[in-house]
Amino acid sequence: MNAAVESISIFEQWWLNIQPAVQANTLTFWEYLYKEIYLNVIQGNRWLQYLKGLGVTLEVSFFAILVGLLLGTILAILRLPQVQNINCKGKGFWANLGAVCVKALSKFAGLYINVMRGTPLLLQVLIINFGIFGSIRMDKIIIGVIACGLNSAAYVAEIVRGGIMSVEKGQTEAGRSLGLSSFRTMMYIILPQAAKSALPAMCNEFISLIKETSILSYIALTELTKAGDYIRSRTFSAFTPYIVSGLLYLTVVLTLTWLIGKLERRLRNSDH
Amino acid sequence: MKKFLALVAALVMTLSCTVAMADDIIYVATNPEYPPFESVADDGETIIGYEVDLLNAIAEKAGIEYKFESMQFASVVSSVQANPDTIGLSGISITPARQLEVNFSSPYINAGVAVIVKADSTIATIEDLAGKVIGVQLGTTSDFEAEKLVGIENVAQYNTFLEAVLDLQGNKIDAVFVDRPVGVEILANLNDPSLTMLDIEIVADYYGIAVNKNNTELLEKINAAIAELQKEGFFDELDMKYFNATGISVAAE
Incomplete structure (x- = not known):
C-alpha cells in the first residue's frame, strides 16, 4: 500500500496535532482528554478489545x-418448611428412607447457602481455580461460570424461597383439592406466581452477578x-x-433493567 | 420439561467442548502486563515482547510447541510447580526461594532492581530508604528486597509495577522498587518530570525460565537452545530491538 495515497483518519490527524504538547x-484539559481516549480506545483498534471482553462477560x-436459577430453585424448594419437616411415618420403609434423604439434602442446602453467602466471591473464585481445578486444565470461562453460578445459586435460593412463601397457602390447597399432585401444584400454580413477586429481587441479583464477573479478572x-x-x-x-x-457495564445493566421493567409491566397487566 | 432438558444438554455440550484436551503441548505461564518483556497486543489475544521473541527462538531450536496461559504474576511459579507440562516465562528472577519450588534455565538477562522516587524527594542512597514506604509488585524480587530493607510493614504490594508507580505519582508512597527495564519503560511512557530513577542498583536480578522439577529433559533442551542462541548473537539482537531506544544495555550472561 502506498503511504502517500492512503488517507490518514481524522483521529490520527488530531493525535498528530497534539504531539508537540504531549512531548x-x-x-x-481537552487535549489531555483526547490523548487518553486516543491511546486507550482508538489506537490499534483497542475498542475491539473492550468488545471482546464484553462478549466474554456476557457469556x-x-x-x-x-x-444459578436452576440450582437456586432446587435449593429453595429443599429449604421450604413443608419439605424440611417432611414426614412419612407409617407409609413403609422406602417412603421413610426417601424422607430421611430429603431431610439430609435440606440440611445440606441450608449449609450450602450459609457457606456461599458467608464467604467472599473472590475467595471462592480463587479456591475453585487454584484448588478444585488446580491441576485440571480447562477453559477459564467454564471455571467462571461454575464459580459465579454456584455463588449466585445461594442468593437465588433465598429470593425464590421468599417468592414461594409469598404465595398464599390457599393456592396450594386449591391446587391439591383440584386433584393435582404436589409436584404439579408447585410447577404450575405456585412457581409462576412466586416468579412474579420475586422478579424485582431477581433483577437485582442478575445485575450484581454481571458486575461481579469482574472478579474473574x-x-x-x-x-x-x-x-x-x-x-x-x-x-x-x-x-x-x-x-x-x-x-460498557453500565450500558448492559441499564439495558437489562429496561427489559425486566417491561416484563414486569406485562406480568402486572396479566393480573386483570 | 423436554425443552428445558434440551437446553441443559446444549449447555453441557457447549461447556464440555471447550475443555482443552491434554497433549504434548508445553504451556507457558505468564503475566502479560509487563512490557517490554510481555504484553497483550492490540488484537487483545496475541502476547508480544522480549521474552516472546526469546521463547519463539527457543521453541524453534528445541522443537517444542507451546501455548500461553495468562495469570497473575504471583501465581506463575506455583503453577509451574504444580504442572509438569508448564514452564514459567514472565520476567522471573532466579532466587533461592523459588529454586526450592522449580528449576531455572540458565539466566538470559540481568534486569537489576532499581529505585524510582519523586524528583524532589530527599532519597538519594539506600540508607535514605529506612522508614520509608516502598511500593512493589507482589511476589517479585523487588518485593523481597524491599521487605529485607524496610520491613514488611513499610512495603506496599501492588498487582503490577505500574500501579505502584501511579501511587508514587499520587504521593501515597515514598519510592518504588522495580526491575530496571520495566521501570524505564514505565517512566518513558508516563513522561512525568516529577518522577526519576535513582542511579543505584539494589541487587542484581537475573531472569530465567522456570521449569517443573520433574521435567529435566525439557530443562536441558531449553538450556541447550539458550547456549546456542548466545553463540549466534541472538541476545545482542534482542537488546538492540528492545532496549536501544531507551539507552540501557543489558548484557546476557
Whole structure:
C-alpha cells in the first residue's frame, strides 16, 4: 500500500496535532482528554478489545445466571418448611428412607447457602481455580461460570424461597383439592406466581452477578475488566480503560433493567 | 420439561467442548502486563515482547510447541510447580526461594532492581530508604528486597509495577522498587518530570525460565537452545530491538 495515497483518519490527524504538547507536557484539559481516549480506545483498534471482553462477560453472566436459577430453585424448594419437616411415618420403609434423604439434602442446602453467602466471591473464585481445578486444565470461562453460578445459586435460593412463601397457602390447597399432585401444584400454580413477586429481587441479583464477573479478572479470564487491565498495561494510563469498561457495564445493566421493567409491566397487566 | 432438558444438554455440550484436551503441548505461564518483556497486543489475544521473541527462538531450536496461559504474576511459579507440562516465562528472577519450588534455565538477562522516587524527594542512597514506604509488585524480587530493607510493614504490594508507580505519582508512597527495564519503560511512557530513577542498583536480578522439577529433559533442551542462541548473537539482537531506544544495555550472561 502506498503511504502517500492512503488517507490518514481524522483521529490520527488530531493525535498528530497534539504531539508537540504531549512531548512538552503542556496539554490543556481537552487535549489531555483526547490523548487518553486516543491511546486507550482508538489506537490499534483497542475498542475491539473492550468488545471482546464484553462478549466474554456476557457469556459468563448468561450461563452463570442459568446455573444459578436452576440450582437456586432446587435449593429453595429443599429449604421450604413443608419439605424440611417432611414426614412419612407409617407409609413403609422406602417412603421413610426417601424422607430421611430429603431431610439430609435440606440440611445440606441450608449449609450450602450459609457457606456461599458467608464467604467472599473472590475467595471462592480463587479456591475453585487454584484448588478444585488446580491441576485440571480447562477453559477459564467454564471455571467462571461454575464459580459465579454456584455463588449466585445461594442468593437465588433465598429470593425464590421468599417468592414461594409469598404465595398464599390457599393456592396450594386449591391446587391439591383440584386433584393435582404436589409436584404439579408447585410447577404450575405456585412457581409462576412466586416468579412474579420475586422478579424485582431477581433483577437485582442478575445485575450484581454481571458486575461481579469482574472478579474473574483475578484468574486472568479476559473479560471486560481484564481487557481494561491489559490495555492499561500497554498505554500506562492511570484509569481511563476502567472508565471505558465501566461505561460498557453500565450500558448492559441499564439495558437489562429496561427489559425486566417491561416484563414486569406485562406480568402486572396479566393480573386483570 | 423436554425443552428445558434440551437446553441443559446444549449447555453441557457447549461447556464440555471447550475443555482443552491434554497433549504434548508445553504451556507457558505468564503475566502479560509487563512490557517490554510481555504484553497483550492490540488484537487483545496475541502476547508480544522480549521474552516472546526469546521463547519463539527457543521453541524453534528445541522443537517444542507451546501455548500461553495468562495469570497473575504471583501465581506463575506455583503453577509451574504444580504442572509438569508448564514452564514459567514472565520476567522471573532466579532466587533461592523459588529454586526450592522449580528449576531455572540458565539466566538470559540481568534486569537489576532499581529505585524510582519523586524528583524532589530527599532519597538519594539506600540508607535514605529506612522508614520509608516502598511500593512493589507482589511476589517479585523487588518485593523481597524491599521487605529485607524496610520491613514488611513499610512495603506496599501492588498487582503490577505500574500501579505502584501511579501511587508514587499520587504521593501515597515514598519510592518504588522495580526491575530496571520495566521501570524505564514505565517512566518513558508516563513522561512525568516529577518522577526519576535513582542511579543505584539494589541487587542484581537475573531472569530465567522456570521449569517443573520433574521435567529435566525439557530443562536441558531449553538450556541447550539458550547456549546456542548466545553463540549466534541472538541476545545482542534482542537488546538492540528492545532496549536501544531507551539507552540501557543489558548484557546476557
